[in-house]
Amino acid sequence: MFHINELVVYPSQGVGRVERIESQEIGGATAEFYIVRILSNNVTLMVPVTNATNVGLRSVCNMKTGMEIFESLKDRSDFTGYTGQNWNRRYREYSEKLKSGDLGDVAYVLKELFLIGNDKELSFGERRLLEQAMSLVSMELAFALSRDQEEIREEIEEMFADVIADTENVEKSE
Known part of the structure; x- marks a missing residue:
C-alpha cells in the first residue's frame, strides 16, 4: 500500500x-x-x-540500491561487445526491459546502448531508447541519492565519455 x-x-x-x-x-x-x-x-x-x-x-529504490546501480554502470565486464545482432530484435528486448520497471534492467539497457554506440552508430530508435533509459535512471537515482538529476546525468555521461567522444568523432568524419 x-x-x-x-x-x-x-x-x-x-x-x-x-x-x-x-x-x-x-x-x-x-x-x-x-x-x-x-x-x-x-x-x-x-x-x-x-x-x-x-x-x-x-x-523509489533506496540509497544502497541506488549506489549499487551507479556502480553497475561503471562495470563493463558483463559487456560482450556488439555482436551484430539484428537491431530490431535488440530494440524489442530493450523496450521490454524498459517496460519492466526494474531499475537494474533499465540501467543495463543504458549501459549496453552507450557501449554499442562505441562500435557502431545507433539507429534513431536506439538513440530514443538510450534517452529514455537515461531519463528513467537519472531521475530515480537523483531521488534515491538525494542529488540533482542533471548532476547524475552528467556523471553517467562522464562514465561513458570515451564512448561518446568516439561516436562524435565518427559522426564528424562522415
Whole structure:
C-alpha cells in the first residue's frame, strides 16, 4: 500500500508522486485508485490499488540500491561487445526491459546502448531508447541519492565519455 505524497516508480514513465487515493464507481463496482503524477512530464495516472503490483508500481529504490546501480554502470565486464545482432530484435528486448520497471534492467539497457554506440552508430530508435533509459535512471537515482538529476546525468555521461567522444568523432568524419 502506497501513501499520499509517497514517491513511486511507474514502469517506462519514471518517478511520480501519489497525489491522492480515491474511490470511483466503474460498471457498478467501486474501486480505489492511486492518482499518481509523473514528475518528468506532469502526466496524471490512475492506477487501481488492487492492480498496482501487477502493473509494476513500486517505491523509489533506496540509497544502497541506488549506489549499487551507479556502480553497475561503471562495470563493463558483463559487456560482450556488439555482436551484430539484428537491431530490431535488440530494440524489442530493450523496450521490454524498459517496460519492466526494474531499475537494474533499465540501467543495463543504458549501459549496453552507450557501449554499442562505441562500435557502431545507433539507429534513431536506439538513440530514443538510450534517452529514455537515461531519463528513467537519472531521475530515480537523483531521488534515491538525494542529488540533482542533471548532476547524475552528467556523471553517467562522464562514465561513458570515451564512448561518446568516439561516436562524435565518427559522426564528424562522415
